[in-house]
Amino acid sequence: MKLKLNIWRQKNAKTDGKMTSYQLNHVEEDMSFLEMLDILNEDLILKGDDPVAFDHDCREGICGACSMTINGTPHGPEKETTTCQLHMRKFKDGQTINIEPFRAKAFPVIKDLVVDRNAFDRIMQKGGYISVRTGQAQDANNIPISKKNADLAMDAAACIGCGACVAACPNGAAMLFVSAKVNQFALLPQGQIERKERVIGMVNQMEAEGFGACTNHFECEAACPKSISVKFIAKLNTEYLKATLTKNSF
Amino acid sequence: MILDAKMPSGPVQDKWDKHRFDMKLINPANKRKFKVLVVGTGLGGAAAAASMAELGYQVEAFTYNDSPRRAHSIAAQGGINAAKNYQNDGDSVWRLFYDTVKGGDFRSREGNVYRLAMVSRNIIDQCVAQGVPFAREYGGLLANRSFGGAQVSRTFYARGQTGQQLLLGAYSALSKEVGGGRVKMHTRKEMMDIVNIDGVCRGIVTRDMVTGKIESHWGDAVVLATGGYGNVFFLSTNAQACNVTATYRAYKKGAAFANPCFTQIHPTCIPVSGDHQSKLTLMSESLRNDGRIWVPKKVGDNRSPELIPENERDYYLERKYPSFGNLSPRDISSRAAKEVCDEGRGVGATGYGVYLDFSTAIARVGQEMIAERYGNLFEMYERITGDNPYKTPMRIFPASHYTMGGLWVDYNLMTTVPGLHAIGEANFSDHGANRLGASALMQGLADGYFILPYTIGNYLAQAPLDKIDTNHAEFKKAEDEASAKINKIMSLKGKRTSTSFHRELGLLMWDKVGMGRNESGIKEALSKIPQIREEFWSNLTVPGSGAELNVSLERALRTADFLEFAELLAWDALERDESCGAHYREEHIHPDGEAKRDDTNFAHVAAWEYQGENIKPVRHQEQLEFENVHLAVRSYK
Secondary structure, three states: OOOOEEEOOOOOOOOOEEEEEEEOOOOOOOEHHHHHHHHHHHHHHHOOOOOOOOOOOOOOOOOOOOOEEEOOOOOOOOOOOHHOOOOOOOOOOOEEEEEEEOOOOOOOEEEEEEEHHHHHHHOOOOOOOOOOOOOOOOOOOOOOOOHHHHHHHHHOOOOOOOOHHHOOOOOEHHHHHHHHHHHHHHOHHEEEEEHHHHHHHHHHHHOOOEEEOOOOHHHHHHHHOOOOHHHHHHHHHHHHHHHHHHOOOO | OOOOOOOOOOEEEEEEEHHHHHOEEEEEEHHHHEEEEEOOHHHHHHHHHHHHHHHOOOEEOOOOOOOOHHHHHOOOOEEEEOOOOOOOOOHHHHHHHHHHHHHOOOOOHHHHHHHHHHHHHHHHHHHHHHOOOHHHHHHHOOOOEEOOOOOOOOOEOOOOOOOOOOOHHHHHHHHHHHHHHOOHHHHHHHHHEEEOOOOOOEEEEEEEOOOOOOOEEEEEEEEEEOOOOHHHHHOOOOOOOOOOOHHHHHOOOOOOEOOOEEEEEEEOOOOOOOOOOOOHHHOHHHHHOOOEEEOOOOOOOOOOOOOOOOEEOOHHHHOOOOOOOHHHHHHHHHHHHHHHEHHHHHHHHOOOOOOEEHHHHHHHHOOOHHHHHHHHHHHHHHHHHOOOOOOOOOOEEEEEEEEEEEEEOOOOOOOOOEEEEEEEHHHHOOOOOOOOOOOOOHHHHHHHHHHHHHHHHHHHHHOOOOOOOOHHHHHHHHHHHHHHHHHHHHOOOOOHHHHHHHHHHHHHHHHHHHHOOHHHHHHHHHHHHHHHHHHHHHHOOOOOOOOOHHHHHHHHHOOOOOHHHHHHHHHHHOOOOEEEOOEEOOOOOOOOOOOOHHHHOOOOEEEEOOOOOOOOOOEEEOOOOOOOOOOOOOOOO
C-alpha cells in the first residue's frame, strides 16, 4: 500500500517544530506501525537525513515506551492497542496519516516524537509504593486477599505508564495514571498503612508537575491501551477527599 | 586468570547460611561512606539498587530508557517459580534445585542453584508485601500453575503480565529510594565503558542520549544488571534496545565471559511474516498448559487446520515425550518443532510454524476459563496475525529468547575484575545450558534482592579502596576512547545503515550458530563475521552528529559490539564439542535425536579471557562437581 505521512519534526527541546510530509510506496499490511516507520527511517538515513526519533522498546505492548499520536488519537485508531501493536492492515491504501508526539504541558518534547515523561516517575516517588524493606516480609499466604479484590487490583495495576491518558485529555490530566496506582494499593491489605499519605502525596505532585484536573471527558479511558477504567478516577476523588479530611484524626 | 568460584565448603544446603555467617559486615553508619553504581534497572538492577539503598549505601542507578519501568523484564509473561509447596504436590527446595540442575543439563554450579531455590520463597513473600497482585484462588490464597520441565505446580503469576507486575514492584521500591534521596537515578544514559584503576573496577563512562555528553561516574563497586545478548540474532523476543555492550565492554576490560554459546531458543513465538520484521513476539510458555502442539502427519498437507481430521494430526510432543508432553523443556520443544518443519510438515505461509491448539481445552473448561487464563495473550496474537485463536489454532515457531551465558561470576556474583559484579541475565550463574520457564524472574530477583546486597558488603568491607574521583587519568582515558569511537563512526559516511549490518549478522548467526550447530557451519560463521565487521567499519552511514539525540548512532554503537561478540559466541560453540541443553551440536546426538553430553571432557564452565583486537581469546575452564544431583542423561520421556 501507498501512504502519505505528515510527521512532527523538531530538532530539540529549544527549537520550534513543524509537520513534514513523506511518501511511502511499499507498505505491507503485516507490518506493525513502528516497522513502517523503520522503513521510512532506513530511507532517510540512506539519503543522509535525520531519521524520525520516537520512543519504543519492547514492541509487544507492555513497556509503555511508544508514545505517538496518530491521526489525533494517542496510539492510533485501534482500541486497547499500543502503537507498537498497531498493524498496517488497519489503514487503507492511499491514506494520509498524521503523526505527532504526545502533547501535554507536563510532557515537553525532547525531539520529534520523543517526549519527557519523567513527571510520572516523580509522582511515583511521592507514594507509589508500599514501604517494605527487603527481607521484612511475612509468609505470602499469611495475607489472604479475596479473589475479587486481587482481580480489581490487577485491573488497575495493568497500567503501562505510557501517558496516552494525559495526551488524550483536553486538560492534560494524569488522573487515570494516578488513580490506577492509588487504587491498586487501596484495594490490598498491604496498602492500608500508608493509604492516606499515598494519595495526598501523589495528587500533590501531580498538580505540581502541571497536569490538569479531570472534568469527566473520559477520553483517557478511550485512549488507554490497557482499558483502565475511569471508575478508578471516581474512587481516587473519594480516596483523596477522605484522606484530606481525616489525615489528622485518630 | 584464575577462576575461583569461592564456593563455601560443607553440604549444599548449608553453604549459603555458612557463607552469610563468614562474610564481613559493615556497620550501618559506615555503609553510607560507600557508593555503588548499578547499570540497568530491570528486575535485578532495580531490586539491587533499592535493597542496597535501604541498607544505607549511596547508590546511583543508570538506564538507557526514559524510565526504569521500561526495562525488558517487563515483558516476561508466564510467571515466577518458588518452592513454596502451597499446592501440597510434593514440591520442596530440594526438588526445585534438582529440576533446575537437571533442566540446565548439568552445566551449572550446584551451590548457586541450591541458593537460588532457597531464596525463591523469600521472593514471593517480598513481592506480595510490595502489593504485587498475584493471581488468587477463591479462598484468598495464592494460585499456581505448572510450567515446562517440572511436574509440580510452583509457578506464581499475575495474569499474563507477571514480569510487568514484578518489575513494577521493584520499580516502586526503587522509586521510594529515589524519592527519599538515597538513590540517584540517571535516565537516558547508556554505559560506554567500565573504568578500572589499578586492576579494580571504580566506575563507568556513560553517554547522555539527549545531549550526547560523555560523562564519568566513580563508585566503590559497579554492578552490571544489563540483561542478555539475544539480539545478536537480530530477530529475537528481546526489546529493541537490548544489547551486549555493557557486558562486552567489561569483557574487553578483563572480565571473563562464560558460556556465550548457551543461548535459549523459545519454542512458542509468533512466526516471521516478512523482511520488514523488527522483532519476534513470544507467546507465553504457560499456554502449553492448555494448548496441544501438532502438525499434519502428511508432508505438504496444506489444508486449513479444522479440515485435518484427528487421526491425520501428529501431536509430536505428546508422542515422543509422554510424561512431560506439551510441557517438555524449551530446548527439547524447540528442536522438535524445527525437526518436523525440516521434514516439510510445518504450517503457515513460510512452512516454519506448528499449531498450538486450544480446542481440547476449550471443550474441557469452556472459553471463559481459557479467556481468564490467557485472554491478553490471545488478543495480542490476534492483533499481530489477524487470526482468532479461540477459533483457529495459533501458529508458533521457536525464536531467540534468553541467554544463559554471561559474565563469569563467583559465588559472590563478582566477575574476574575486583569490584565489578554482574546479576540477572547479565551473568552466567544459575541456568547451565538451558533455563527452565519462570526461572528468569526468579534469578533476577534472587540476585537483586537477596544475594548481591549481602555479598557486596563483604567485598566493600575488605577491599583496598583509595579515595578517587572522576578527574583520575583512567576516567579521562575511557572518555577519550568513547568519544574517539563515536567520532570514527560519524566520519565513515558510507552507504549502509547499522540495521542492515545487524540484520546480516543476525541471519548468519541464526543460520549457522542458532538452534542446531555443526563444525563446518560454525567455521563458516567465523570466516564471515570479520568480513561483515570490516565492511561495517568502512561502509556504515550515520547521519547527524554525536552531540544530540541520535537514534542511528545508538544503534551503530550497539551493532559494533555485536559484530565482535558474535565471534566469541561462535568460538565457544565450536570448542564446546558436545551437545548439552540448548547447545545442540549436530555431531553429538543420541540415536533418538536427543543432545549427547560429554561429561568426561566438558563438565565445565568455559570462561573466555580477552587478549586484544583480532586475537583469539583464551578459553579457561571451571570444573563442575555434581555431588547431589547425579550426572545422568536428561530424560523427559
